[in-house]
Amino acid sequence: MKCEPWTEHAEARLAAAGHKRGGARRAVLELLEHQSCALTALEIEDALRVAGAGRSVSRASVYRILDQLEQVGLVQRVETGQAMVRYERVSEHHHHHHLVCDECGLVMPFSDAALERAIDELSAHVPLQVSEHEIVLHGACSDCRGE
Amino acid sequence: MKCEPWTEHAEARLAAAGHKRGGARRAVLELLEHQSCALTALEIEDALRVAGAGRSVSRASVYRILDQLEQVGLVQRVETGQAMVRYERVSEHHHHHHLVCDECGLVMPFSDAALERAIDELSAHVPLQVSEHEIVLHGACSDCRGE
DNA sequence: TTCCGTGCAAATCTTTTGCACGGTC
């Protein structure tokens, strides 16, 4: 299992797909590499502008880059039922899904082997050649609920 | 198990929640009662305008009505990863999820007991008081795939 | 009579596109 040169791995795959390199995309990749969960395009733009965490990237570029990364399979969209679409890097080693607090908007990852097994089993018996699946649990997080 | 007076049931619940009746909402309810799967706001607007299936309802009203129905729990949003959000009536007797063909946009319902069991099981062990869950399988439908 | 439901038009907000410039190959 490789360590964490995900950005490098991503650049390599992009190159293989015939894309030239670029500073904006590099900055987005480096940001995504260190995220634990999905971000919106706006959050990505802000994170890059604020922190010395790289360089600013225009919003249009963020969207173009995310779209490109999604097509190459490096990033996946996450629909949380909130206003904006979220994006996160795809990790072969750690497939997960999402918990969304409908009160405060908090998004957390989770994974469950039994669930994946059920999905795999089911996918074989359905009138669709399943390539991906997305699961979102909605509810109230502990902060919003109690306390 | 009741027959199908869903529209009546819905009107009753809305009344109980303190809402007055209205022709536009009635038309939307009657349309939703007979749908087998989720529709977008635009599809609902078009369906009501074209068919003698009731009466035309302005787009703003369609959105307002759907939002209201969702809050009362009569309708649920379905995020299919397509541009627009979809809505469908909630049915106590037939909980289901969705298959989405990424080629042609076809949306089909499916249900699976093992999957529901896995979700229920898992919901108990997660840092969120789960109230709802949404599952979407993406892939290619038989028409788009083979011929 | 008092409000709520509805239509219409304008506003908002996310995401996309057109165009020009600068960097990569």
Add this chain to the structure above:
DNA sequence: GACCGTGCAAAAGATTTGCACGGAA
């Protein structure tokens, strides 16, 4: 040198809001 990647500004498209009127309670 040819093209792609990027920024900026404008466009597009979905959804929301403001306002005024007509119907429900």
